[in-house]
Amino acid sequence: MRQGIFRFAGAAALAVTLSATSAQAQKKYDPGASDTEIKVGQTVPFSGPASAYASIGKTQAAYFNMINEQGGINGRKIKLIQYDDAYSPPKAVEQVRKLVEDDEVLLTFQIIGTPSNAAVQKYLNAKKVPQLFAATGATKFTDPKNFPWTMGYNPNYFTEGRIYGQYILKEHPSAKIGVLYQNDDLGKDYLNGIKAGLGDKASMIVAEASYEVSDPTIDSQLLKIKSAGADLLFSAATPKQAAQAIKKLHELDWHPVHIVDINATSVGAVLQPAGLEASKGVISVNYGKDPLDPQWKDDPGMKRYFEFMAKYYPDGDKNSNFNTYGYGNAELLVTILKMCGDNLTRENVMKQAASLKDVVGDLSLPGMKINTSPTDYRVNKQLQMMKFNGERWELFGPILEDKGAAG
Structure with missing residues (x-):
């Protein structure tokens, strides 16, 4: 009888061991992951x-x-x-x-x-x-x-830029375009994208001016674009420079159609520092709900x-x-x-x-x-145009989905 008990206990222990081994085998971890x-x-x-x-x-x-x-x-x-x-x-x-x-x-x-x-x-x-x-x-x-x-x-910045180019052709077909862009992959992708969107009308771009992230201001770049006769400005910029651009346009009493990229659409970090009145009419895109709407x-x-x-x-x-x-x-x-x-x-x-x-x-x-x-690998491929009304962004137009090549 005692031998039978030991056999049963041994079998139970083996079953527990196998069960634990099986459970462990189902879990796969690389560095940085564990049970907890x-x-x-x-x-x-x-x-x-x-x-x-x-x-x-x-x-x-x-x-x-x-x-x-x-x-x-x-x-x-x-x-x-x-x-x-x-x-x-x-x-x-x-x-x-x-x-x-x-x-x-x-x-x-x-x-x-x-x-x-x-x-x-x-x-x-x-x-x-x-x-x-x-x-x-x-x-x-x-x-x-x-x-x-x-x-x-x-x-995708190229895609976003291409959408702006297509929007300009439809809504502002006779525009003289100036492009302010950050001198890195971000700015260059936007620049190439808007040119792709304009297609054989890329000659509508009358001025391009790049800036470095470390530049204290972008005043000289904007003056160059203004002197070229641009009446539509595309700012392919990050928040600090985008806010500077909006504010400078207001100071110059220069009122081109102004498109900013999606990175520069924060009301609190960009539009308020630039001035809400100065920001009125700025155009961009979005793919998410605006808490102010x-x-x-x-x-x-x-x-x-x-x-x-x-x-x-x-x-x-x-x-x-x-x-x-x-x-x-x-x-x-x-x-x-x-x-x-x-x-x-x-x-x-x-x-x-x-x-x-x-x-x-x-x-x-x-x-x-x-x-x-x-x-x-593109996560967000759908966008909708929007315009700032002085208080918040207002969506307009249909959902735009990019099904073409990423760049």
Whole structure:
């Protein structure tokens, strides 16, 4: 009888061992992931010329705090590690190496800015570490053939520029166009995009003027464009320079049709510093709901966003589109990590990110859905035109979807 008991106990122990082994076999982890934690790393310009973007990183940290308070993702807490890169490429390289080699993050998320992302792209791809939802729309960040570990989040700058070119042809066919652009991949993609949109009418561009991020002002560039006789200005700029451009136009009493790119549409960080009256009539595009737009007052997604801001980021400006932006991509990362289940490898993170099907976020504009594939890494391919009325942005026109090549 005693021998039978030992046999039973042995069999039970073996069954438990096999069960544990089987359960363990179903879980796959790369550095940065475990039964209890998922380490995510990012660099943010908390200081420097693009520090207006700092609130994006603060919103994302607050969003992950909310998720962790709700129990995390499949029982795992997100540990977000953030470093300041001051919008400096050499600093970004130093900090991203630290994230990968010292902190051993599973992935990088929403590194902010075209220059910083460009500086670390080859390194992260060589290390096979996801450069997920890079906060840039430059074409090189949606190129799965050459950079399979990089996926940009922002609408493709070339595509956005092409949409502006097409809009100008339709609404301002006799315009004399001046282009102010940042002298990097961001500005050059926009410049090439608007030329592509204009097609054989690209000669409508009468002046081009570039600036460096470190330039204290862009006055001389604007004076050059004005003297060329431009009556339509396209500012392919980041917040500081876009605000300077709007303000300078007002000071000069110069009133061209003014288009600014999507990066420079924050009311709090761009239009208010430039002057709301001076900003009246500025044109751009969007793919998300604007908290200032009264049509979303009773929208369930907007209500969730406002509740989140009130509880988890009360010091943040709930009306800032930088904060709605941070909320939207943090929400999308959580969706992807949930899709990963217990297979938290870097390869599976990219696989899931490239398999999004009709995803609708809390702040997606009606009719807009996120779809990705292994050959199309563009997250946001749908846009709608909008104009600033002196208080808030007003959407107009149909949803514009880009189905063509990224660049």
